[in-house]
Amino acid sequence: MGTPVGAGGSRPHSQAVTRILGIETSCDETSASVVDGTADSAVIRSLVILSQDVHRIFGGVVPEIASRAHVTSIVPVVERALADAGIVAGEVDAVAVTHAPGLVGALLVGVSFGKALAHAIARPLVGVHHLEGHLFATSLEHPDAAPPFTALLVSGGHTILLDVEAWGRYRLLGRTRDDAAGEAFDKVAKLLGLPYPGGPHIERIAAGAADAGGLRFSRPMLRRDQRPGDADYYDVSFSGLKTAVLNEVRGRESLDDYSRGQIALAFQDALVETLVEKTARAVAAFGRERVVLGGGVACNGALGFAMRSRLAPGGATVYAPSVRLATDNAAMIARAGLYRFENGERAPLALNAYSSLPIPGLISA
Incomplete structure (x- = not known):
């Protein structure tokens, strides 16, 4: 789709603004997004969502089929997100990827790709909880939220x-x-x-x-x-x-x-x-x-x-949020990853995928 995901590059954008590439593969959407911002606010530079319509004939998501579809889609989806943002991979400050909860096979596709890309372009990796992403999604369209x-x-x-x-x-x-x-x-x-x-x-x-x-x-x-x-x-x-x-x-x-x-x-x-x-x-x-x-x-x-x-x-x-941000998408993952990145969080290349995991930051009721 045009922009090599492994391409290098400097970061000409303002250092007051952080640029995050988000990746989401927790279920049956393969998504990538570039988001610019700070811990408190952000804007979407690009968002690509590829839904797996094949599951309709089964009346529900088939995990094995979902995983294989992610393998096929992940590279072109990320390439398109970078191209739509007008950048190469080396111009992001970090890679944020959903690592829990979800279908483990599906998650592993995104996690493995995210780790490989972060290593290839020498950028930090941030693991994001899918549900925390949903908490941040609305703020991308409604800053008052x-x-x-x-x-x-x-x-x-x-x-x-x-x-x-x-x-x-x-x-x-x-x-x-x-x-x-x-x-x-x-x-x-x-x-x-x-x-x-x-x-x-x-x-x-x-x-x-x-x-x-x-x-x-x-x-x-x-x-x-x-x-x-x-x-x-x-x-x-x-x-x-x-x-x-x-x-x-x-x-x-x-x-x-x-x-x-x-x-x-x-x-x-x-x-x-x-x-x-x-x-x-x-x-x-x-x-x-x-x-x-x-x-x-x-x-x-x-x-x-x-x-x-x-x-x-x-x-x-x-x-x-609008439909595109209410359903599974990588912009919300990039936004949550931006918050975690700005607060000093980094994930090791040993980051794993989990079908179930508590939301980080839970406090007693």
């Missing part, structure tokens, strides 16, 4: 609620006890005969339904008698909601477009209300005036509308 804030990260693999006291200081308040929000969308979509990934399709047919026809699913782990300190005060669970949808589908003689829309709307309402109320509890408990959404499910229009409707009257501003 800075700590302190309440964060809800919702994707196909994760659903967590955090209080962000400062960059690098995070309180884990709640998480899913079973299915992630995006996973629930995908599984319910399959029950309704909708394609993968399910979130956009459920949102589309739910929006087309005039109402849910009186159908209402229970709100999981959302009881009014819950109090701060209860084990389930901030946690969520969506396996029961998924089962309720399954029973509803099985209980119908037929499933036409009209009934699909009603079920999709009732399901989405239950999931969204649960996420909104759990987030509202965190906002009230910590007195935060900003709420940041992240992850692919943050693209859901019903979630964004409900979150703003619930929290705006109390004075809280809700920030959500």
Whole structure:
């Protein structure tokens, strides 16, 4: 694609600004990005995201196929990101790469490439936690989305609620006890005969339904008698909601477009209300005036509308990234890597990939 990734070069940009090459391969997107900035702010110079559409025919991500696709894509994707930024690899100050959590085989492609490139161009390597990347993503488009804030990260693999006291200081308040929000969308979509990934399709047919026809699913782990300190005060669970949808589908003689829309709307309402109320509890408990959404499910229009409707009257501003920064991307990895780099963090060439790893900077709740 034009720019040799191993090319050398000086760094003519201002030394007051740090330039980071980010690499993301945690699941089924191969992405690279060049970001310029400081520990406090940054701008995207380039962002390339290559999604692996092959998984659609399987109804979900196949790890082995994902890993092989990353191997094929990683070099041209990085070359394009460098070319779009108008630089060669030697003009970056560091290489930041996602090393956890995710599919280990997929992660290893990015980690191995990142280590080799950093060594080849004699630049530092920075390991980035994927979820910390999502925390930084919104700030690339909304500089006001800075700590302190309440964060809800919702994707196909994760659903967590955090209080962000400062960059690098995070309180884990709640998480899913079973299915992630995006996973629930995908599984319910399959029950309704909708394609993968399910979130956009459920949102589309739910929006087309005039109402849910009186159908209402229970709100999981959302009881009014819950109090701060209860084990389930901030946690969520969506396996029961998924089962309720399954029973509803099985209980119908037929499933036409009209009934699909009603079920999709009732399901989405239950999931969204649960996420909104759990987030509202965190906002009230910590007195935060900003709420940041992240992850692919943050693209859901019903979630964004409900979150703003619930929290705006109390004075809280809700920030959500655009689709390209809500889903997996390397710009957020470069941004988080920029913060870690500016704070003196460097990763050894022995950096490894992990399917599960706590977010760095967790403090006691």
